Amino acid sequence: MNELSKPPVPGIGLTAKYPELGTGPVDTAIYHQPEIYAKEMEAIFKRSWYMIGRVEQIPKPGDFFTSYMPTFRQEVLVCRDREGSVNAFHNVCTHRGNVVEHRPSGHSNGLFMCRFHGWSYDLKGNLARIRDEEGFFGIDKACNGLKTVPMGIWEGFIWVSSVDDPHQSLGEFLGEQGADTAGYPWGDCTQFYQFETEIDCNWKLVNDSPAEVYHIPVLHPNSAAPTMMASGNTMGRLLDAEIKGNHRTNSHYSVMGEPKPVQKLAYFHAAAAQNVAVDEKGYELPKGINPARSPWWTVDLIMFFPTIGFTLSAGMYTAHQVWPVGPNKSIYQQRVFVRPARTAAERFGQENTMVEFRDVVMEDFSTLERIQRALDSGQIRQFHYHDHELALRHQHKVVTDILAQYDREQAGDAA
Amino acid sequence: MSGVLPPGFAVAEPFVADWVLPDAAARMAKRQSSRIEDLRRFYGVMLPLGEAALAHLRDFELGSVPEDSERLLKLMLALAEVAPAVEWYNDPRVYDGFPVERIRYLRQIPDTAAQA
Numbered sequence: 001m002n003e004l005s006k007p008p009v010p011g012i013g014l015t016a017k018y019p020e021l022g023t024g025p026v027d028t029a030i031y032h033q034p035e036i037y038a039k040e041m042e043a044i045f046k047r048s049w050y051m052i053g054r055v056e057q058i059p060k061p062g063d064f065f066t067s068y069m070p071t072f073r074q075e076v077l078v079c080r081d082r083e084g085s086v087n088a089f090h091n092v093c094t095h096r097g098n099v100v101e102h103r104p105s106g107h108s109n110g111l112f113m114c115r116f117h118g119w120s121y122d123l124k125g126n127l128a129r130i131r132d133e134e135g136f137f138g139i140d141k142a143c144n145g146l147k148t149v150p151m152g153i154w155e156g157f158i159w160v161s162s163v164d165d166p167h168q169s170l171g172e173f174l175g176e177q178g179a180d181t182a183g184y185p186w187g188d189c190t191q192f193y194q195f196e197t198e199i200d201c202n203w204k205l206v207n208d209s210p211a212e213v214y215h216i217p218v219l220h221p222n223s224a225a226p227t228m229m230a231s232g233n234t235m236g237r238l239l240d241a242e243i244k245g246n247h248r249t250n251s252h253y254s255v256m257g258e259p260k261p262v263q264k265l266a267y268f269h270a271a272a273a274q275n276v277a278v279d280e281k282g283y284e285l286p287k288g289i290n291p292a293r294s295p296w297w298t299v300d301l302i303m304f305f306p307t308i309g310f311t312l313s314a315g316m317y318t319a320h321q322v323w324p325v326g327p328n329k330s331i332y333q334q335r336v337f338v339r340p341a342r343t344a345a346e347r348f349g350q351e352n353t354m355v356e357f358r359d360v361v362m363e364d365f366s367t368l369e370r371i372q373r374a375l376d377s378g379q380i381r382q383f384h385y386h387d388h389e390l391a392l393r394h395q396h397k398v399v400t401d402i403l404a405q406y407d408r409e410q411a412g413d414a415a
Numbered sequence: 416m417s418g419v420l421p422p423g424f425a426v427a428e429p430f431v432a433d434w435v436l437p438d439a440a441a442r443m444a445k446r447q448s449s450r451i452e453d454l455r456r457f458y459g460v461m462l463p464l465g466e467a468a469l470a471h472l473r474d475f476e477l478g479s480v481p482e483d484s485e486r487l488l489k490l491m492l493a494l495a496e497v498a499p500a501v502e503w504y505n506d507p508r509v510y511d512g513f514p515v516e517r518i519r520y521l522r523q524i525p526d527t528a529a530q531a
Contacts, residue, residue: 104521190530190531191524191530192522192524193439193520193522193523193524194520194521194522195518195519195520195521196518196519196521197513197517197518197519198517199513222502222503222504223499223503260498260502260503261462261465261498261502262462262465262494262495262498262502263498265465265466265469266495269469269470269473270469333521335522338524340530340531341477341530342476342477342530343472343473343474343475343476343477344472344473344475344476344477344480344484344485344488344527345469345470345472345473347472347477347488347492347524347526347527348469348472348488348491348492348495350524351439351492351495351496351524352495352498354439354524355439355495355496355498355499356499358515358518359499359503359509359512359515361513362509362512362513362514362515363509363510363511363512363513364513365512365513366509366511366512366513368513
């Protein structure tokens with residue numbers, strides 16, 4: 001054991017860095033009221049960008065994947081054209097509205113053919129062929145191609161907007177958080193697992209779940225706690241938290257405790273796929289990751305408000321994404337991104353990482369529908385946030401401020 | 416002539432029929448539908464083989480894993496699935512957890528294919 005293995009327990013004082021957030025209890029109305037959710041749809045969700053995949057999913061011209069955005073009930077088709085550009089379209093046939101491409105992913109020979117009546121579109125979305133065209137009454141093919149979806153790429157992630165005329169550019173939306181975390185080797189983790197589940201809770205509760213670690217010693221006593229809370233951090237404090245506009249980052253203090261037997265096998269034989277890995281490539285992390293440059297850092301939660309966060313270590317990352325579908329209903333999607341395994345032994349490390357993350361998330365999510373019932377029934381009307389639950393207090397303030405601003409906009413329009 | 420498992424791993428052969436499964440979703444379902452006593456028995460046999468198994472599997476590149484070693488890899492992947500049940504929960508299910516049967520895998524990493 002060297003000196004670094006005995007770090008000081010993090011102190012109280014994160015909230016004091018951001019006096020505008022206040023310190024009092026907060027009203028829980030934004031977590032359940034239908035009229036607030038309806039306003040969030042206009043003021044927040046229709047003004048945001050959504051990550052739907054990565055460029056590595058479509059390496060070659062003709063490669064495609066489809067995506068469904070539950071919040072907006074929109075189908076999207078993403079493909080790479082012959083010039084190598086990535087294009088995103090509404091996956092809706094302009095004839096009668098069926099999806100043009102029904103498969104989740106694949107390779108197109110250059111035409112997407114709707115399986116309803118056989119209208120075909122090329123990789124740039126042009127309507128190339130109408131079956132039995134002479135039976136129509138003068139359709140202008142040039143005006144009936146697939147409608148494009150506003151799309152942008154950041155660090156290999158493909159982001160789209162649900163509206164034709166985005167409120168902000170993708171770059172503006174990602175802001176300082178995007179700039180400060182660019183340069184992490186996002187694209188090295190080419191392999192990913194993805195799973196989803198529907199949860200009867202408000203979207204903010206899903207975001208809250210990984211956004212504080214105050215709960216770790218209690219909710220995760222045998223899983224995450226022994227590795228995350230070693231060396232006396234028994235209260236589950238963060239190393240640091242930083243707010244960047246609507247976005248925020250939590251840095252996690254951690255010293256490896258004694259791993260469990262199967263973990264030990266994975267860490268030793270397949271370290272690259274583990275969230276405790278120290279990167280062997282020796283690259284410098286971008287300034288937005290482990291911003292405090294602490295030697296006791298292991299993991300950051302990089303949150304892009306409103307719906308996606310990355311739990312990220314030096315060697316791998318997971319993406320937590322929530323799709324709001326009602327005031328008390330959400331779709332959660334998790335992707336676990338790991339580096340490619342070369343050998344069969346390394347493959348074991350990938351599986352171990354995925355199973356651990358999945359089960360820890362199942363522990364986290366035990367609370368969500370229970371809390372939502374207490375909210376919906378009026379059994380809890382205030383939340384009390386600990387100093388190290390700063391991220392939740394920040395999210396509450398961001399939502400409240402955006403809704404107030406939206407009300408002013410509406411009043412101004414009416415005046 | 417290759418055996419069911421590579422030489423030295425015969426003690427795990429009784430588990431091949433039940434625990435060599437097509438993918439992660441099938442392994443998750445198998446864990447959930449098993450009794451903890453059966454998970455402990457599988458874990459108890461596989462864990463002591465773990466070091467030797469991974470040392471063996473280190474010599475095989477994904478995409479060209481012989482059948483007997485592929486079965487051994489799949490048993491090790493099942494060990495990864497079973498480990499939390501035995502080490503964390505003493506129960507097939509996540510203790511007091513969100514019901515894992517409510518999740519759907521949308522994408523998995525293939526067990527044995529070469530990875531780019």
